[in-house]
Amino acid sequence: MSEAVSGTTSVSSEVVEKIAVAAARAVPGVADLGGDTARFVNTMLDKVGLTEVGDASRGVSAKIADGNVTVSVVLVLEAGRVVAEVTSEVQRKVTEALTGYGLKVLAVNVNVDDIAGV
Numbered sequence: 001m002s003e004a005v006s007g008t009t010s011v012s013s014e015v016v017e018k019i020a021v022a023a024a025r026a027v028p029g030v031a032d033l034g035g036d037t038a039r040f041v042n043t044m045l046d047k048v049g050l051t052e053v054g055d056a057s058r059g060v061s062a063k064i065a066d067g068n069v070t071v072s073v074v075l076v077l078e079a080g081r082v083v084a085e086v087t088s089e090v091q092r093k094v095t096e097a098l099t100g101y102g103l104k105v106l107a108v109n110v111n112v113d114d115i116a117g118v
Contacts, residue, residue, distance in 0.1 A: 016062035016098065020071050020108075023097035024060065029086035031116035032076040033059025068106045069098060076114045083112055 024030055059074045071094055077086055087110040094108045 011064065011101075011103065013062040013064055016064065016069055016071065016103065017060045019097050019101060020060045020062065020073065020094045021058065023093040024073050024075065024090050027086060027089045027093050029078050029081035030075050030090065031078045033074065034076075035059070035074050035113045068104050070107045070109070071098070071105070072109045072111065074111045074113050076116050077112050079115050079117045087112065 021033060024033060061072045063070045073090055073094065075086075075090065077083060090110050091108040095105045098105050
């Protein structure tokens with residue numbers, strides 16, 4: 001019989017953000033993540049060959065308090081999509097992804113910053 005090991009486990013906000021980014025990007029109707037400034041900076045980084053810098057958590061921020069997660073997602077919507085449908089699906093997918101890692105999600109706040117191609 002093995003003895004129980006004690007200790008703590010913590011998950012960084014960067015890990016939560018990476019999980020949320022992957023989930024949000026997978027939602028149909030999401031053209032991009034991040035506000036105007038974040039997208040501009042990433043375009044400049046891409047042009048100088050630093051395509052991976054800044055992409056991991058672009059457009060997503062997470063706060064963790066007492067094991068509870070609150071996520072904010074800033075996205076660019078594809079033209080012609082219904083805002084409420086896309087944002088509720090982003091909330092659902094991000095929550096599902098994070099709870100799949102055993103995290104307790106209090107809220108997923110979504111801000112539509114732009115519409116692609118308009």
